[in-house]
Structures are given as C-alpha cells and as structure tokens.
Amino acid sequence: MARADVDRVMGFKAEADFGGAGRDEWSYAPAVGVGPLRFGMTVEEVVEATETLGRTEVSDGARDHAIFSPTWKVAVHRHGAAHPAPAVTAYVSQAVGLFCVAADAVRGPQVAYDGIPLVGRDLSELESDLIAYAEATDVPFQYLPEGHAGPDDPGIVMRGQPVGPVLRSRPLFMVPRDGAYTEWDSMPSEEHRPDGDTHTPASGCLQ
DSSP: OOHHHHHHHHTOOOGGGGTOTTOOEEOEETTTEETTEETTOOHHHHHHHTTTTEEEEEEEOOOOOTTSOOEEEEEEEETTOOSSSOSEEEEEETTTEEEEEEEOTTTSOEEEETTEEOSSOBHHHHHHHHHHHHHHHOOOEEEOTTSOEEESOTTEEEEEEEETTEEEEEEEEEOOOTTOSSHHHHOOGGGOSGGGTTSOOOOSOOO
C-alpha cells in the first residue's frame, strides 16, 4: 500500500496536534543511531555531537548490576531552557560506548518510525496508530513487558513519562550493552522505574 494510502487509512494526526510543533526532527536508523548520535560513541563524541541542541552535563550512571561496565549519563539541556529536565539523555558504557538515547516526552526531538511520530504521544493514541498501521501494512508491532505498545523494532523501547495527567511516550533508542542479550535487559536503571518516573510531572509546553 502506498504511503499516502496508509496515511489516509490511519488518519495520522499532524505533529502539532500533540506538541510536535517546534521540535527538532531526528532520524533513526536501527543499530546505527538517532539524530547526530551514533551507537558506540565516546562521552566526548556525544557532547560534541549534541552541542547545537544545548549544554551538556556528564555524571556517573547508577551501578545496580555488577555484570555491566561503568556507565556515564550525558544530559543534554536545550539552550535557554528554564526547566531542569534534559531534552535528551544519552548513556555511554565504558565497554561499548553509547548504547541508549532517551528522548524526553516534552522537550525531546521528534523521531518518527515509518511516518509515525514516537515522542510525546499519549500512549493510548500511539497504540491506536500502531494498530491501524499494522492493519494497513501487515507489519506487526510489539507490546513491551510493561504493556506499552511500540514499533516492531527491538532497538526502540517505549517508556511512559507523566506529563500533567497524561502518560506520554518517552522512547529509548538502544543497542544491547556488554553482557546483555536484549535491549530491554540493557536498559539503564535510571530509565527502568515504573512509568518512566525519572522527572517530576511537567506542563505540556516546550521550553
């Protein structure tokens, strides 16, 4: 089915309808990277690659699992943003380099999967779009262990982030890190809290 026909059948909303207006748009390539970031990058390379988006803060990642090598967390804050939450959080392993990039539901760049925007979506609406996409294209989608729907791509782990009263999508773009079989097993502990409880609830406005 042609792309235009798929869009007509599914009735995709414009990105502006759910806060996509004004966001940067990043591309995603499975097992390669997202936006200017490439899996395997060092901390220094991540900082350099994201300097146009904003300022960076580098800190030690949580060390909850002894099988993993030390990890650094690179928080990227938009230039001029007043809110403390980063737009993008990158996780860099000492053993394999960059292995996880999290896009904030409110401030993060928009990333689409075959035309389906993934960042900042009401999770129930995103699920509806994925179901319609699967019916229109005969391409499956997946449910993650916590019940969130996501594209049929092991490199995209969908998380939920509270934004006011709504749980919105906070996708993680990943490759497995040292000693792990899957991306889910590789998830940084900072991102593994129920419903993505890594930030205080935010207003729905881009900053």
